[in-house]
Amino acid sequence: MQAYVRVVEAGTFTRAADSLDLPKATVTRLIQTLESHLRTKLLNRTTRRVTVTPDGAAYYERALRLLSDLEELEGSMSQARVTPRGRIRVDVPGVVGREMIIPHLPDFYAKYPDIQIELGVSDRTVDLISDNIDCVIRGGELTDQSLVARRIGEFHMVTCATPEYLRRHGTPAHPLELMQPPHRMVGYFSARSGKLVPDTFRRGDEAVDVVGNHVIAVNDATGYLNAGLAHLGVMQLTCFMAAPLMKSGQLVRVLEDWQADPIPVHVVYPPNRHLSSKLRVFVDWVVELLGQSATAGLKVRCAAA
Known part of the structure; x- marks a missing residue:
């Protein structure tokens, strides 16, 4: 039953076998044995993917609940609540x-x-x-x-840049200055959509969404930080990332009267x-x-x- 649930969720016997740490042949045999025991076809197999039959879909929903109940039962009968394992x-x-x-x-x-x-x-x-x-x-x-x-x-944010960046490009006085030279921002684009994510700045009732002038955009937070530390632009960082770097002097806060939206x-x-x-x-x-x-x-x- 566990093998069947994993095949349905993974979409292939290979991925299911990997997640169960079992040989693919073993998973295939388990499903065949289950279908023989139930005297019904649960899966339609192709060379690339498996799909669920109507009986297989109904069996999956019930099996998922039964396995969850079984795990809960075993946990309540053991020390799992006191010492989860x-x-x-x-x-x-x-x-x-x-x-x-x-x-x-x-x-x-x-x-x-x-x-x-x-x-x-x-x-x-x-x-x-x-x-x-x-x-x-x-x-x-x-x-x-x-x-x-x-x-x-939530993660609270802070806008900052390196002292070297500020020496080269000056200190911005308003978020809109980040949209044109000489200022730059490190860009961040969504790994899913590929679109640049704007940075939001708020001061009282005023809100500004900025897609900054940039020479580099990344889709990874570590790469984003490293680009900023390489003096490539102003950044909006989470406080837990920025605090030790500001304490050491590697980063300086800018636009202090503007707040970034928490994440x-x-x-x-x-x-x-x-x-x-x-x-x-x-x-x-x-x-x-x-x-x-x-x-x-x-x-x-x-x-x-």
């Missing part, structure tokens, strides 16, 4: 994984030593179902309404997927981590830098 697959933006989550994982494992995390660290868009991912943590507004999302916090942070789950105790404690830990970042004064230090 097992593997979870999580995907996070590159800079969040490298700068925020990974450095604090020793604290997580001190509490939950029996949880194994497979952490995808990138800015690419993933398919939660076919890639068998338990949850993703994403910044920004959500576009896929078919997924289940929980808002867990909402969500944890996103596949639909119809049971939230296990091991995943729940990880998400709660991430929420606590975001709260600690705020109480540690990252927002205040950015505003005062």
Whole structure:
């Protein structure tokens, strides 16, 4: 039953076998045995992909619920609620994984030593179902309404540049100056749409959306930061990225009377997927981590830098 659910979600026997850490032949044999036992055809097979028959679709929905109930039952009969254990697959933006989550994982494992995390660290868009991912943590507004999302916090932003950039190009006095020479911004474009993402500046009731004059645009937060540190333009950074660099003097805040919109942070789950105790404690830990970042004064230090 588990093998069948994975084949449906992954779309191919090969991807399902990889996610289950089983030989493809074993997964194929399991599905054949299941169909023989049920005396019905669950899947239509082609050379590239499998599709679900009407009976297969009905069986998938019931099987998914049964497997979730089974996991919950086994957890309640063991010590899983007290000491969650097992593997979870999580995907996070590159800079969040490298700068925020990974450095604090020793604290997580001190509490939950029996949880194994497979952490995808990138800015690419993933398919939660076919890639068998338990949850993703994403910044920004959500576009896929078919997924289940929980808002867990927000990233506060600061506008900054290197001292060398300011020496070469001067200090902007208004956001609109960033749209024309001599000023530049480091551009950021969506990995999904390929479109440049505008930067928003607010001062009181006044709001300005700026697509800055740029010589480089990237689709990765680390690349964005590195381009700014190479004096290629003004940036809008999250406070947790900018604060230590401003403290060291590598970055200087500009346009201090203008505020950037905070970025909402969500944890996103596949639909119809049971939230296990091991995943729940990880998400709660991430929420606590975001709260600690705020109480540690990252927002205040950015505003005062």
